[in-house]
Amino acid sequence: MIPQNLLQNPLALTTQKCTLGCPILDRCLAGGVPCNSITELVAESGSGKTQLCLQLVLSAQLPTSLGGLAASSLYIHSEFPFPSRRLQQLSQSFRSSYSHVLDSEYNPLDFVLVRGVQSADQLFDVLLKMDSVLLRPPTQLPVRLIVIDSIAALFRGEFENTPFDLKRRSSLFFKISGKLKALAERFGLAVVVTNQVVDFVGQAGGLNGLRVGNLGSLWSSGRRVCAALGLSWANCVNSRLFLSRNEEIVGEVTGLGGVGAGDTVSRLTRRHLHVIFAPHLPESSCEFVISREGVLGVER
Amino acid sequence: MELARLPISASQRGKLISAGYTSLSSLSSLSPSTLAQDLKISDNEALEILRVVSQGSRLDKPDGSHAIVNGAQTAWDMLHEEESLKCITTSCVDLDDILGGGIKCKEVTEIGGVPGIGKTQLGIQLAVNVQIPVNYGGLGGKAIYIDTEGSFMLERSLQIAEACIEDMSGNSDFLQKDFQSCQVKAQPKDFLQNIFYFRVCSYTEQIAMINYLDKFISEHKDVNVVIIDSVTFHFRQDFDDLALRTRLLSGMALKLMKLAKKFSLAVVLLNQVTTKHTEGSFQLTLALGDSWSHSCTNRVILYWNGDERYAYIDKSPSLRSASAPYSVTGKGIRTATSKCKRIKIM
Numbered sequence: 001m002i003p004q005n006l007l008q009n010p011l012a013l014t015t016q017k018c019t020l021g022c023p024i025l026d027r028c029l030a031g032g033v034p035c036n037s038i039t040e041l042v043a044e045s046g047s048g049k050t051q052l053c054l055q056l057v058l059s060a061q062l063p064t065s066l067g068g069l070a071a072s073s074l075y076i077h078s079e080f081p082f083p084s085r086r087l088q089q090l091s092q093s094f095r096s097s098y099s100h101v102l103d104s105e106y107n108p109l110d111f112v113l114v115r116g117v118q119s120a121d122q123l124f125d126v127l128l129k130m131d132s133v134l135l136r137p138p139t140q141l142p143v144r145l146i147v148i149d150s151i152a153a154l155f156r157g158e159f160e161n162t163p164f165d166l167k168r169r170s171s172l173f174f175k176i177s178g179k180l181k182a183l184a185e186r187f188g189l190a191v192v193v194t195n196q197v198v199d200f201v202g203q204a205g206g207l208n209g210l211r212v213g214n215l216g217s218l219w220s221s222g223r224r225v226c227a228a229l230g231l232s233w234a235n236c237v238n239s240r241l242f243l244s245r246n247e248e249i250v251g252e253v254t255g256l257g258g259v260g261a262g263d264t265v266s267r268l269t270r271r272h273l274h275v276i277f278a279p280h281l282p283e284s285s286c287e288f289v290i291s292r293e294g295v296l297g298v299e300r
Numbered sequence: 301m302e303l304a305r306l307p308i309s310a311s312q313r314g315k316l317i318s319a320g321y322t323s324l325s326s327l328s329s330l331s332p333s334t335l336a337q338d339l340k341i342s343d344n345e346a347l348e349i350l351r352v353v354s355q356g357s358r359l360d361k362p363d364g365s366h367a368i369v370n371g372a373q374t375a376w377d378m379l380h381e382e383e384s385l386k387c388i389t390t391s392c393v394d395l396d397d398i399l400g401g402g403i404k405c406k407e408v409t410e411i412g413g414v415p416g417i418g419k420t421q422l423g424i425q426l427a428v429n430v431q432i433p434v435n436y437g438g439l440g441g442k443a444i445y446i447d448t449e450g451s452f453m454l455e456r457s458l459q460i461a462e463a464c465i466e467d468m469s470g471n472s473d474f475l476q477k478d479f480q481s482c483q484v485k486a487q488p489k490d491f492l493q494n495i496f497y498f499r500v501c502s503y504t505e506q507i508a509m510i511n512y513l514d515k516f517i518s519e520h521k522d523v524n525v526v527i528i529d530s531v532t533f534h535f536r537q538d539f540d541d542l543a544l545r546t547r548l549l550s551g552m553a554l555k556l557m558k559l560a561k562k563f564s565l566a567v568v569l570l571n572q573v574t575t576k577h578t579e580g581s582f583q584l585t586l587a588l589g590d591s592w593s594h595s596c597t598n599r600v601i602l603y604w605n606g607d608e609r610y611a612y613i614d615k616s617p618s619l620r621s622a623s624a625p626y627s628v629t630g631k632g633i634r635t636a637t638s639k640c641k642r643i644k645i646m
Contacts, residue, residue: 001498001508001509001512001516003444003496003497003498004497004498004499006454006457006492006493006495006497007489007492007493013454013455013458013489013492014454014455014458015453015454015455030455034453036450037450037451038450163577170536171536171537171538171539174533174536174537174538175537175538177537178501178502178533178534178537178538181449181450181501182501182502184450185450185499185501186501210414210584211414211604212414212415212416213415213416214416216606216607231414231415231573231574231575232536232574234414234415234416235415235532235533235536235572235573235574237415238449238450238451240415240416276416277415277416279420279421279451279452279453279456280453280455280456282630
């Protein structure tokens, strides 16, 4: 055994990152999603987890000079159906905005491998067979990005709330995460997993309210939430990002106006990306919007 | 003196020779029970042989100490030795205070806490701080960083190293001007060069790594700290046989303890937290179970207290239990600032 040379590339003393396809979001994450580790996106449904993941599988194809990995990616989805129409839509705007580097024949969808899984055990089986896919990628580009959307959906249904099942569940967490990290290290992969939230119940300071990360509490849609899958899963990821969504009422409410009178109240959904914990990032956050073209950061 | 001249019975001598013990030196460091097993004799008989052997060897070298007490020290000597040992600073004054100066060499210190509390940050900080040159009050040593989770980030260690150099040059103004020459020499890249980084991806690799450390450190004598981040991760996967896990872990802990003593280096083990089910309620505790908690000399728990990070000495033979705030900043681990603010307000 010999130690790794930390100065392998003396010109760039950073871990390689995969751009999110938006300079403002990239700045918040110091370049994007890091390779060789697992990044988790935590958010309630409709907050933009899947949008961000779809954008990632496209931007990973960019050359390294533009912050990408020049690689194809593997999208493992557990929530059906796979949003292929949205990916198609995003890929069109991706092609037009990078037409100066991409061939006119280039179809980004050719470099996204999609696999559906229905259970946690099936996910583990897929990961076990992954070596051969990564060694001999079915596309021209090597696979450097794995997205699992979502990990929570696999675990939240199948297991009961008994000590035996919980133990089996957390053992499977560590098996899956161990395998993912080993693959990430061996092939220099960026791994992104998405997770759901659960409502925060009970008192602050109790075990449920156990503080994990920079933010004292997580708020989304006016509810206090925490990441699903509990403490043992939190130990399995390297970085955790939280996408929040909060509605703000902007504009005047006229006399008859009420919650039900939608016409008179104009609402604005404000979305934020927060760094909950990451070995290389300070506590920070960034506002973003989801548009037809994708997920874009907003300068404050 | 040779085996043939030992005043033991012919049958014993025959057994010794046929078991391969042909010289006195081969017997000198042997335990009675091993000899009894090898020769298929009773423990008492083996002890008797060893006593004769040690008498014989003492006749050879009159000043040689007794074999059984060989290598023993008095408590007084040990105290002196301990006082002369240097500590690795954590860069946080309060944390150093409760630790009695910093992370101690020759000891195994376990540090645990929830994700995001700063375990890896502290690990990287120690890997950098161990390299502070002797004339700045450091150890001027090197670090071994064993990464089991993939959380070691190059850019972060570079940041921490830069801040460390900045602090050193800041301090030198108060000391002497001679250090100007050192300042020019210290480069963040040199700090990275002196961290031996190993990435292990399974528990088998982890055990092999720890077995290999002895050899590696013998070849790199200037290593003063071994950091394992985290000791837990691979041992929480796929272990149905918990008894096996306990045996492997305690074997690993013993080896680390031995390394710490042999090479006077600090061993820092980072651990995760888990919930423990006791009497119908769940409690937070460090992972790997009760028997593991005996494996470390010191145990430090990191936790949130409101918006501040705190460290608590949970177990230590020589330190009183105490807690202290610390903060994780862009420069690395530092003294918590809010405490200063509070004093200012008062």
